[in-house]
Each structure stands twice: as C-alpha cells, then as structure tokens.
Amino acid sequence: MIEEKFDAIVIGAGMAGNAAAYTMASRGLDVLQLERGEYPGSKNVQGAILYADMLEALIPNFREEAPLERHLIEQRFWMVTDRSHTGMHYRSDDFNEEKANRYTIIRSQFDRWFSREVQAKGAIVISETTVTELVSDAYGKVIGVRTDRRGGTIFADVVVIAEGVNGLLGSRAGLRPAPKPEHVALAVKEMHFLPRETIEARFNLHGDEGVVIEAAGTISKGMTGMGFIYTNKESVSVGMGCLVADFAETGETPYGLLETFKAHPSVAPLLEGSEVKEYAAHLIPEGGYNTIPQLFGDGWVVVGDAAQLNNAIHREGSNLAMTSGRLAGEAIFQVKSRRDPMTKQNLALYKKFLDASFVMKDLKKYKDMPKLLHTQSHNFFLTYPTLVAKAMDNFLRVDGAPKLDKEKASIRAFVKERTLRGLFGDALRLARAWR
Ligand SMILES: Cc1cc2nc3c(=O)[nH]c(=O)nc-3n(C[C@H](O)[C@H](O)[C@H](O)COP(=O)(O)OP(=O)(O)OC[C@H]3O[C@@H](n4cnc5c(N)ncnc54)[C@H](O)[C@@H]3O)c2cc1C
Structure with a gap:
C-alpha cells in the first residue's frame, strides 16, 4: 500500500466523493480516493435523476461524454388509492433544450465515467478498499486512515468523508451520531x-x-x-x-x-x-436540516449523504452531494493555497460556502417537514388521498344527483373524517412547515 502523505484522502467514490476529488485534483492537489466497491458505482443506488447544473459546475462539457439516459420533459405527481390516482403533471417542450436540466442516469455506469474524469485530473483512485478507521493524533486531529488492506496508516492533511448514508466511520469516530430510524x-x-x-x-x-x-x-x-x-x-x-x-x-x-x-x-x-x-x-x-451533524473538524470534513444533505421533499440528493463535495474541495484548496493548516477553524470555510449555497438554504426552508410528515403520516398518506379520490369520483360520476348536493357530500366527508378544526390545523401545519 502507498506510504506517502497526501494533501487529501477522499473516502468513497459516489457523487460527493467524486465531486470533492475532482475539484481538488483539478487544482493540483495530491488526492487519494478509496472506494470499497469493486468499482466506483458498483454499490450505489439511485432512482436516478441527475441534476445537470450541479455537474456542469464541475465538468461544463459533461453532456458530450457522460452516460446519460433520457432528458426529462415531464413530471407526474400521483396521489394514489388502491384503485385510482389523482394526478397533477407538467410537461413542457421547453425542457427539450440543447442543454437539458435533468437527465435519468444509471449510477453504475455514471459513477464509473465520473471516476475516470477524476482520475484524468490526477487523483489516485483505489477500489475494493474499505476504510476501516479514521486515524487521529494525540490532540484529536484526523491525520489519515486505515484500510482493510495490508499496511499501516495512510496519512493526509485532510480527510473528506464521503462514505454515504450509513456513515459508519463518522459515527464510530464520534464525529456524528448514528442516524435514527425515523x-x-x-x-x-x-x-x-x-x-x-x-x-x-x-x-x-x-x-x-x-x-x-x-x-x-x-x-x-x-x-x-x-x-x-x-x-x-x-x-x-x-x-x-x-x-x-x-x-x-x-x-x-x-x-x-x-x-x-x-x-x-x-x-x-x-x-x-x-x-x-x-x-x-x-x-x-431524510431527517433534513435538524439532523445535519457537525460538518468539519480538525483534519476532516463530511459531505453528501454522510452529512445528511438530502432534500427528501424534492427528492434531491445527488445534486446536494455533488455541490457539498465541490464546495469542500474548494475550501480545502483555498486553505492549502494560503499554506494554512487544516484546522477546524480554517475548514469552517466549507460550512461558510455551504451556508451560502442552495444546499443549506433549501434544507433550512423545509426543516420542519420531515417531522410533520412522520407524525402525520396516517393523515397525509391514507386519509387525504382516500378523501380526494372519493371527491374526484363524486365530481366526475354523472348519476342524476344535483352538483350542489355532490359538492356538499364531498365537503361533509372531509369534515366527518378530520373535523373542521383538524382540517384547518393540518393546513396551517403544512403551510408553516412549507415556508
Ligand atoms: C432508491 C433511491 C433513489 C434515489 N433517487 C435519487 C434521484 O433520483 N436523484 C437524486 O439526486 N438523488 C437520488 N437519491 C439519493 C442519491 O442517491 C444520494 O443522495 C447520493 O448518491 C449521495 O451521494 P454520496 O456520494 O454522498 O453517497 P453514495 O453515492 O452512497 O456514495 C458513497 C460511496 O462511499 C463508498 N463507501 C462507503 N463506506 C466506505 C468505506 N468505509 N470505505 C470506502 N468506501 C466507502 C460506497 O461504496 C459508495 O460508493 C436516491 C437514493 C436512493 C436510495
């Protein structure tokens, strides 16, 4: 195993790790990236929608070579019951633009391509290597990692933790609590x-x-x-x-x-x-803003899913991962170019960049939504969809009943199920959590 000391070690070759490694390597830093999978992407799962802007910020001409599937021109939202769906959908020819905004991708192919780009910038990427431990000095500063391969510690000025949602290394090292089931x-x-x-x-x-x-x-x-x-x-x-x-x-x-x-x-x-x-x-x-752990410390930063940076309301994750990886890489580069040490104080620059970006602004906006959806799940996922479907059926079914009677029946059904106070309460809670 490699003995030298690197400017940075990146743990994980998913969206966040690749973005961080790409940013640092393209600015001339010595980067080692370690991935436990057989190859980058082999372990990664996503729907998957790729948000182009966030990749474009790294690789402006990515559309020429990246393995993209389809560009999205339509989004359908369905509120479903067992036998129906009530839909809202938006389709626009404007999305048929030359530089499309969203694409579907297959992660195993996409991550492999992304990793090749990282390597082309000079980073050393080693797959089939699991980081087993973060190594700290006597003062608690992270100074390197140990892996499941033979050999001792691999040293670096800074370690970028991009290990994804499980975040075992971070929690084992006491840098963040293990994510809760809710x-x-x-x-x-x-x-x-x-x-x-x-x-x-x-x-x-x-x-x-x-x-x-x-x-x-x-x-x-x-x-x-x-x-x-x-x-x-x-x-x-x-x-x-x-x-x-x-x-x-x-x-x-x-x-x-x-x-x-x-x-x-x-x-x-x-x-x-x-x-x-x-x-x-x-x-x-999916815990959102209130579950974001400490994002930086002496000798380390954490990015992407490992930092809980995921917008469950808009189903966005890879874009937050890429952006946090890029911003961490930029912050590290700036600290390095000033010849400053990778202390907690200096790495706070990463958090400053993140706070100024859409990542923290969006997560902050929806900070109360995860709890609301969890505690009110029966209403939002069972009661309301059933009531809406009944109201739609009532509205569309032509059976000789006067329309006014039908409308009254639908409203009565909502009030009977939730009470007037309950309906206003739900609307208020939703509006408050959404703002
Ligand atoms: C079913 C599903 C659908 C989704 N759909 C979308 C979508 O459509 N659009 C979207 O933007 N987001 C989506 N997401 C979320 C998105 O996949 C994540 O937000 C994104 O992958 C996070 O990137 P990451 O780099 O932080 O983590 P990951 O992509 O999970 O990468 C972490 C990497 O670290 C490696 N690793 C972990 N531990 C170690 C270790 N100890 N040593 C070495 N390597 C290690 C892993 O093997 C992995 O390659 C979806 C997620 C799921 C599960």
Missing part, C-alpha cells in the same frame, strides 16, 4: 427492461425524452414514503421507499410495498411484459 428511509428499486419503442409509446415520448412519475398515498399503507417510476432508454426504474421507523412499527416489508405498487392498476400496464434484471435496496437520509 430519519432514514429504506428504498427498494427494480430495473424493468422493455424495448425502447414500447417505453416511448407507453409514456408518450419521442427520441431521448423522458418522464418521471412520483406516487404517494395508500400504497405506503399510512407510512411516510412514496413510489417512483423513471424512464431510461431501454429500461424503467421502479421503486418504493418508506421510513425505517415506520417499517419497524408496522411490520410491512419494502419488497411487499413494491409488489403492491407494481400491481397498482395505474402502474401495471406501464410495466407489462418487462424483464426484471436488477434489484437493489438502499437507505436515504
């Missing part, structure tokens, strides 16, 4: 393969256009969670995730929920005849 979702995902023309016909797409469907309602059986369908070129990603605490409390299983979602009358025809080739399960940090 703050992480467990998501399962399958890849359903279909001929390209079938996908385009079923989802009303042309060429490389893509669509995303997100569904919440009775499919999560009153738990906080949702299902998703993302179109790739020749496959459709289908998944379902709920909070770990809810699974523990209800005894429901992720796979059971996914089966229910796939069998839903609005979903089954989209997947009919497909061949399932991949199945994956992964955690998502």
Whole structure:
C-alpha cells in the first residue's frame, strides 16, 4: 500500500466523493480516493435523476461524454388509492433544450465515467478498499486512515468523508451520531427492461425524452414514503421507499410495498411484459436540516449523504452531494493555497460556502417537514388521498344527483373524517412547515 502523505484522502467514490476529488485534483492537489466497491458505482443506488447544473459546475462539457439516459420533459405527481390516482403533471417542450436540466442516469455506469474524469485530473483512485478507521493524533486531529488492506496508516492533511448514508466511520469516530430510524428511509428499486419503442409509446415520448412519475398515498399503507417510476432508454426504474421507523412499527416489508405498487392498476400496464434484471435496496437520509451533524473538524470534513444533505421533499440528493463535495474541495484548496493548516477553524470555510449555497438554504426552508410528515403520516398518506379520490369520483360520476348536493357530500366527508378544526390545523401545519 502507498506510504506517502497526501494533501487529501477522499473516502468513497459516489457523487460527493467524486465531486470533492475532482475539484481538488483539478487544482493540483495530491488526492487519494478509496472506494470499497469493486468499482466506483458498483454499490450505489439511485432512482436516478441527475441534476445537470450541479455537474456542469464541475465538468461544463459533461453532456458530450457522460452516460446519460433520457432528458426529462415531464413530471407526474400521483396521489394514489388502491384503485385510482389523482394526478397533477407538467410537461413542457421547453425542457427539450440543447442543454437539458435533468437527465435519468444509471449510477453504475455514471459513477464509473465520473471516476475516470477524476482520475484524468490526477487523483489516485483505489477500489475494493474499505476504510476501516479514521486515524487521529494525540490532540484529536484526523491525520489519515486505515484500510482493510495490508499496511499501516495512510496519512493526509485532510480527510473528506464521503462514505454515504450509513456513515459508519463518522459515527464510530464520534464525529456524528448514528442516524435514527425515523430519519432514514429504506428504498427498494427494480430495473424493468422493455424495448425502447414500447417505453416511448407507453409514456408518450419521442427520441431521448423522458418522464418521471412520483406516487404517494395508500400504497405506503399510512407510512411516510412514496413510489417512483423513471424512464431510461431501454429500461424503467421502479421503486418504493418508506421510513425505517415506520417499517419497524408496522411490520410491512419494502419488497411487499413494491409488489403492491407494481400491481397498482395505474402502474401495471406501464410495466407489462418487462424483464426484471436488477434489484437493489438502499437507505436515504431524510431527517433534513435538524439532523445535519457537525460538518468539519480538525483534519476532516463530511459531505453528501454522510452529512445528511438530502432534500427528501424534492427528492434531491445527488445534486446536494455533488455541490457539498465541490464546495469542500474548494475550501480545502483555498486553505492549502494560503499554506494554512487544516484546522477546524480554517475548514469552517466549507460550512461558510455551504451556508451560502442552495444546499443549506433549501434544507433550512423545509426543516420542519420531515417531522410533520412522520407524525402525520396516517393523515397525509391514507386519509387525504382516500378523501380526494372519493371527491374526484363524486365530481366526475354523472348519476342524476344535483352538483350542489355532490359538492356538499364531498365537503361533509372531509369534515366527518378530520373535523373542521383538524382540517384547518393540518393546513396551517403544512403551510408553516412549507415556508
Ligand atoms: C432508491 C433511491 C433513489 C434515489 N433517487 C435519487 C434521484 O433520483 N436523484 C437524486 O439526486 N438523488 C437520488 N437519491 C439519493 C442519491 O442517491 C444520494 O443522495 C447520493 O448518491 C449521495 O451521494 P454520496 O456520494 O454522498 O453517497 P453514495 O453515492 O452512497 O456514495 C458513497 C460511496 O462511499 C463508498 N463507501 C462507503 N463506506 C466506505 C468505506 N468505509 N470505505 C470506502 N468506501 C466507502 C460506497 O461504496 C459508495 O460508493 C436516491 C437514493 C436512493 C436510495
């Protein structure tokens, strides 16, 4: 194993680690990146939507070479009951722009490409190597890492912890608490393969256009969670995730929920005849702003999912990971170029950059949403979707009853189920948490 001391060691070659390693290596720092998977991306799971702006900030011409699937021109939000969905959807030809804003990707391919870009900038990337321990000096400053390979400590001025949601190293070293079950979702995902023309016909797409469907309602059986369908070129990603605490409390299983979602009358025809080739399960940090741990210290910074930087309300994670990785890399570069030591005080620059970015601003905006959705999950994921579906049925069914009577019946159903006070309370709580 390598004996020399590096400017920086990056743990993990996911979105955050790659962004950090790319930023530092392209500015001439000596970077070692360690990845436990067989290759970068082999262990990574995502829906997956790539948010172009955040990658463009690193690699402006990425569209020329990155393995992209479809650019998204349409988003459907479904509020589902067992037999229906009430939808809101937005489709725009403006999304058919030359530099599209969002793409679907397949992480195992994408991360491999991203890592090649990191290596082309001069970083040393070693896969199949698990960091087992952060190494500190007598004063508690992180000075390197130990791995599961033979050899001693590998030293660096700073260690970038980009180990993803589990964050075992960080919690073992006492840098952050282990995530609580009510703050992480467990998501399962399958890849359903279909001929390209079938996908385009079923989802009303042309060429490389893509669509995303997100569904919440009775499919999560009153738990906080949702299902998703993302179109790739020749496959459709289908998944379902709920909070770990809810699974523990209800005894429901992720796979059971996914089966229910796939069998839903609005979903089954989209997947009919497909061949399932991949199945994956992964955690998502969903505690939001209030669960963000200490982000920097003497000799270390933490980025991406390991830092709980995930916007569950907008289902954004990879963009926050890439941005935090890039900002950490920039802060480290600035400290290094001033020839300052990598102390907690100097690395606070990373937090300053992060606070000024959309990452912290968005997470702060939604700081109360995770708790609200968790504590009110029965109402938001069961009661309201059922009431809305009944109201829609009532509105659309032509049966000779006067429209005014129908409207009154729908309103009565809401009041009966939640009471007037309950309805206003829910609206107020939602509005407060949303602002
Ligand atoms: C089902 C699902 C769907 C999602 N959909 C979307 C989406 O559509 N859009 C979006 O933006 N986000 C999505 N996300 C979230 C997104 O995947 C994450 O936010 C993002 O991957 C975080 O990047 P990261 O680099 O922090 O962590 P990861 O991508 O998880 O990377 C961490 C890396 O560290 C490695 N590692 C861990 N421990 C060690 C160790 N001790 N030593 C060496 N290496 C180690 C891992 O093998 C891994 O490669 C989704 C997540 C899931 C689970």
